[in-house]
Amino acid sequence: MINPSNKAGVIVIGGGAAGLIAAGRAAELGAQVTLLERMEAPGKKLLITGKGRCNITNTAPLKEFLTAFGPNGRFLHGAFHRFFRDELLELFRQKGVETENERGGRVFPVSDNAADVVNALVSYGESHGVEIRPNSRVITIERDCDAVTGVRLESCEIIPAGAVILAAGGASYPATGSAGDGFNLAEALGHKINPLYPGLVPLVLKEISFAIACQGVALKNIRLTAFGCDKGSIPKMTIEHDYGRGTGYEKPAKPIIESRFGEMLFTHFGIGGPITLLMSQAVARALDSGPVSISIDLKPALSNKELDARLQREFAASPKRQLPAILRELLPEKMVEVMAGMSGIPLGRTASNFTVEDRRALVSLLKNLTFEVRSTLPLGAAMVTAGGVELSEVDPKTMASKLVPGLYLAGEVLDLDADTGGYNLQAAFSTGWVAGESAAKFLGAREPKTS
Ligand SMILES: Cc1cc2nc3c(=O)[nH]c(=O)nc-3n(C[C@H](O)[C@H](O)[C@H](O)COP(=O)(O)OP(=O)(O)OC[C@H]3O[C@@H](n4cnc5c(N)ncnc54)[C@H](O)[C@@H]3O)c2cc1C
Structure with missing residues (x-):
């Protein structure tokens, strides 16, 4: 059993949009957080978003925003209710990233530099004590009959954890690190993976x-x-x-x-x-x-x-x-x-x-x-991966797995994908934020404050 006072930490798998914000939020709430990233640095995909300018989100009203995801957009109500565009842009502003709106409601950093977005997210986590471990590819999520217990790296190292956030992305642009591991890790724990299709290709x-x-x-x-x-x-x-x-x-x-x-x-x-x-x-x-x-x-x-x-x-x-x-x-x-x-x-x-x-x-x-x-063109050449972890197996209010206590899922590993325009990143940020908050709460860290 997990002891609620146990400060065994949160492991975040994947240092993309969802993982970086999840790690920061869990640490902000007092959890001890380690972020494991298989590449030599986090945020590789973020750096190429919006042709290197990073279309962070969109100004569309909520209803329109959700329709950009098709029927699965319904799942995002809870996460968007908790943490949406205004909260996201405020977080970036606090980290020195001012934004501007462009044609079609697209929101970009004023600097036109995706690296500023990555640096802000890394700084958010590190300021709350997140340990980022690059070159650390997770190959299994360990569990006992009650809950997750940790992760195993490709190097065979086992890192214990009280909660695990799976934010390993989809299977497109594999050179950025998102090569489909997230689906294998979730499937190995019993999650259904809906068929994968290239989106925006x-x-x-x-x-x-x-x-x-x-x-x-x-x-x-x-x-x-x-x-x-x-x-x-x-x-x-x-x-x-x-x-x-x-x-x-x-x-x-x-x-x-x-x-x-x-x-x-x-x-x-x-x-x-x-x-x-x-x-x-x-x-x-x-x-x-x-x-x-x-x-x-x-x-x-x-x-x-x-x-x-x-x-x-x-x-x-x-x-x-x-x-x-x-x-x-x-x-x-x-x-x-x-x-x-x-x-x-x-x-x-x-x-x-x-x-x-x-x-x-x-x-x-x-x-x-x-x-x-x-x-x-093949999935690897698509901007997003459609399909992924079946949403009915994930609690939309907390991003908790309904199958494995202590497991949380966020970002493109979920069966969520949207049109171009900043929608996909907002979904990754919102689900990541909620997953970070929920994982911290699961471990008995401070009650989340309303932001
Ligand atoms: C060219 C391109 C441009 C895009 N532009 C935009 C845009 O402007 N606006 C927008 O909204 N969306 C855009 N997208 C889509 C957007 O980038 C993704 O939807 C978003 O990055 C998903 O975030 P994520 O955190 O779920 O996954 P990712 O950002 O892919 O991050 C996942 C991370 O997990 C790591 N990882 C994977 N497996 C493991 C493992 N086993 N162990 C440890 N780490 C692991 C990966 O290395 C990666 O760093 C674009 C996509 C592409 C390809």
């Missing part, structure tokens, strides 16, 4: 030569729609609003998987860019059960009829223009040749000689440019 297209020809082209104000069928079976339909997580239209009519308006990018293997990343997790899941195609509407502001009318006006104004010149008015230069080839219209045909069928083919290509998705 580019897509690989079958039509690789098109992607290569257009590599680097960024398309703005277009509509990208993913369908759960092959491209020949994409229904003829007009899509008027976004579908997908956080859009208010969570359940689109089949075969639509998601549809988003915004910016995307051609890469040498397929497509990336903001709206591609947003729909990638839904695409990854759909690929498990059948073919997935995408359609790009390059002129979403115009209906087919309106686009046809615009073409007719332009043709009348410049009757001698040939197909490439016509396309140049409508598309980025790099797409002209490959789109002209796809249209099936002879290159030398002048506007005055375009038939109704030619115009129809052109309108169809611009409104419904279709490709088949081969795959997503």
Whole structure:
């Protein structure tokens, strides 16, 4: 049995966003805390967040914030109620990190330097006596029949503990240290791990030569729609609003998987860019059960009829223009040749000689440019890991494991992932804070003060 007066410490596994804040909070409440980090220094992933600028959180109202996580966002109510954006930003402010808000409610340090965020979190912990041990990879969490008793390192050292916080992250960007150990450690203690999927990841297209020809082209104000069928079976339909997580239209009519308006990018293997990343997790899941195609509407502001009318006006104004010149008015230069080839219209045909069928083919290509998705890039290349420790096995108010007394879980190891915009880090910080507080309380440290 754990003696509540026993000052055997808290072990935190993982020095990422969740682990650093959990360690600091548990130590602030009087627990003796050791943070074990497998890499040579904590915060490796934090350093690359937001392209090195660290998008810490988002200014979205709570309801909107939670929808960025899809249905699993419900789990975060308790943690966000205890420690949310204002408390987080106040903690950073106290540690000398001022922040500013940007487009889309994204919050960044004024310094634009993710290292300041890492240093603030390390300083928060160290000021309360947290011992950070780098190069310390945990390979098992030890338990007896009552509760956790400690952890075993790769070096075979066993470190006793009264409580363990598992904050080892997901399985994406493994070079930062988050290589999936957290899932193995939780599973070994009986936790269910929901299937892992890449979240926020580019897509690989079958039509690789098109992607290569257009590599680097960024398309703005277009509509990208993913369908759960092959491209020949994409229904003829007009899509008027976004579908997908956080859009208010969570359940689109089949075969639509998601549809988003915004910016995307051609890469040498397929497509990336903001709206591609947003729909990638839904695409990854759909690929498990059948073919997935995408359609790009390059002129979403115009209906087919309106686009046809615009073409007719332009043709009348410049009757001698040939197909490439016509396309140049409508598309980025790099797409002209490959789109002209796809249209099936002879290159030398002048506007005055375009038939109704030619115009129809052109309108169809611009409104419904279709490709088949081969795959997503692998989990290692994803910004977040979707899936993970089943949430019903974790108490959302305390982050305590419902299976193993003394075990707490926080951050991306949980089956939580959100859109881009600072949501993922806020979830890691909030769940980490609550886990730190609960672990300290479990060991009989001071009652948590309301912050
Ligand atoms: C390129 C990129 C950019 C991103 N940008 C943003 C952004 O701007 N805003 C945002 O909200 N989210 C962003 N994210 C997502 C965000 O970084 C993660 O969701 C977040 O870091 C998760 O925090 P965590 O503490 O759970 O895990 P991590 O930050 O991954 O930390 C886990 C730590 O555990 C350590 N560890 C793993 N296994 C062991 C073990 N066995 N023993 C000891 N230590 C171990 C790891 O080395 C690591 O340091 C980005 C992700 C990527 C990849």
